[in-house]
Amino acid sequence: MDADHLPEMLARLKLTALRDRLDTLLDEAARRELSLRETLALLCEAEVAHREERRIQMGLGIAKFPFVRTLEGFDFDAQPSLDPKQIRDLAACRWVANGDALLLLGPPGVGKSHLAVALGREAVRHGYSVLFVQATELITALARAHVEGRLEDKLAHYAKAKLLIVDEIGYLPFEPNAAHLFFQLVSRRYERGSMLVTSNRSVSEWGTVFGDPVVATAILDRLLHHSHVITIRGDSYRLREKRRAGLLKTNPAPAVTENTL
Ligand code: ADP
Numbered sequence: 493m494d495a496d497h498l499p500e501m502l503a504r505l506k507l508t509a510l511r512d513r514l515d516t517l518l519d520e521a522a523r524r525e526l527s528l529r530e531t532l533a534l535l536c537e538a539e540v541a542h543r544e545e546r547r548i549q550m551g552l553g554i555a556k557f558p559f560v561r562t563l564e565g566f567d568f569d570a571q572p573s574l575d576p577k578q579i580r581d582l583a584a585c586r587w588v589a590n591g592d593a594l595l596l597l598g599p600p601g602v603g604k605s606h607l608a609v610a611l612g613r614e615a616v617r618h619g620y621s622v623l624f625v626q627a628t629e630l631i632t633a634l635a636r637a638h639v640e641g642r643l644e645d646k647l648a649h650y651a652k653a654k655l656l657i658v659d660e661i662g663y664l665p666f667e668p669n670a671a672h673l674f675f676q677l678v679s680r681r682y683e684r685g686s687m688l689v690t691s692n693r694s695v696s697e698w699g700t701v702f703g704d705p706v707v708a709t710a711i712l713d714r715l716l717h718h719s720h721v722i723t724i725r726g727d728s729y730r731l732r733e734k735r736r737a738g739l740l741k742t743n744p745a746p747a748v749t750e751n752t753l
């Protein structure tokens with residue numbers, strides 16, 4: 493028996509994490525006086541854990557989250573309008589498995605994008621494909637593809653992920669064709685994939701946001717059919733932090749100027 497080839501064989505079997513940590517793991521097995529069977533389990537666990545970590549990192553890369561935000565980093569005490577139990581429940585991702593929609597509504601700065609990214613990361617962890625996109629970026633991409641005769645491809649692109657996160661509907665006015673384009677996307681994903689949508693406007697205002705009340709109703713009809721709607725209230729977290737630091741003494745500035753702070 494020639495153990496010299498072991499690293500080479502492990503590489504051929506694509507067990508590279510195991511190859512790289514072999515000496516450490518064998519030392520650990522010896523120290524813990526593990527049986528052969530237990531040692532094999534320890535070695536397999538190391539490889540499996542490494543692959544799982546790599547899968548998650550790849551999924552997070554593909555999702556294109558604009559920043560890192562986690563549920564652990566969310567201060568529920570600062571946001572009493574949210575039920576932590578409900579958010580933890582959503583983090584289990586059954587709604588993604590079911591293809592449900594999730595709407596996070598509320599004024600600027602209350603943590604909608606934070607939760608959208610955090611729940612998106614949970615979905616990746618649970619093995620679902622996720623794509624994050626800003627609403628205006630999405631509409632612009634669809635409109636351009638439409639003009640260039642590539643709408644089908646673009647719709648297919650945005651329909652592919654099991655969970656599509658569309659952030660910030662309502663912050664900027666959409667172009668005239670936006671309602672139709674968004675409707676086509678929502679229809680295509682309907683009852684197949686999940687959507688997580690954040691908006692600073694209540695759904696009753698979406699007619700104005702999309703500039704077309706009839707199509708906005710059709711969009712909402714599909715989105716709300718199997719959906720969870722969470723409305724967050726309260727002050728902007730950013731302004732709250734500033735007030736705490738003594739930088740602001742008065743009440744929060746109007747929402748329009750909030751983003752510039
Ligand atoms: P929104 O999307 O509702 O406008 P964001 O999610 O962008 O708000 O929140 C603004 C900033 O405040 C972000 O940096 C976010 O991480 C932080 N934030 C908001 N709410 C909380 C919270 N409850 N706990 C921790 N950080 C928060």
Ligand code: MG
Pocket residue numbers: 601604605606659660690
């Ligand atoms: Mg936001």
